[in-house]
Amino acid sequence: MPPPSITVDRCLCRAVPFARLLPGARDAGWDLEDLVRETGCGGQCGLCRPYLRRMLATGETTFHELLTEPPGPGPADPHPATP
Numbered sequence: 584m585p586p587p588s589i590t591v592d593r594c595l596c597r598a599v600p601f602a603r604l605l606p607g608a609r610d611a612g613w614d615l616e617d618l619v620r621e622t623g624c625g626g627q628c629g630l631c632r633p634y635l636r637r638m639l640a641t642g643e644t645t646f647h648e649l650l651t652e653p654p655g656p657g658p659a660d661p662h663p664a665t666p
């Protein structure tokens with residue numbers, strides 16, 4: 584049996600395809616935090632954040648693998664650690 588496949592091509596919380604985000608992000612020179620602030624994508628559940636990060640780095644807008652980020656302070660963490 585072949586392994587299950589996935590396709591991730593959008594921020595599900597905001598229902599915005601990565602392909603729609605990339606041109607504006609590139610034109611504006613946004614990093615991930617700029618993109619989150621300006622579009623709201625990545626600012627809700629945060630599961631799309633590793634995909635957005637890779638999109639900005641590589642220009643890819645469709646992914647067929649699970650990407651995760653280590654836990655840490657961010658929009659998905661309502662109780663970030665204090666120094």
Ligand code: FES
Pocket residue numbers: 593594595596597623624625626627628629630631632
């Ligand atoms: S999938 Fe993008 S913030 Fe939830």
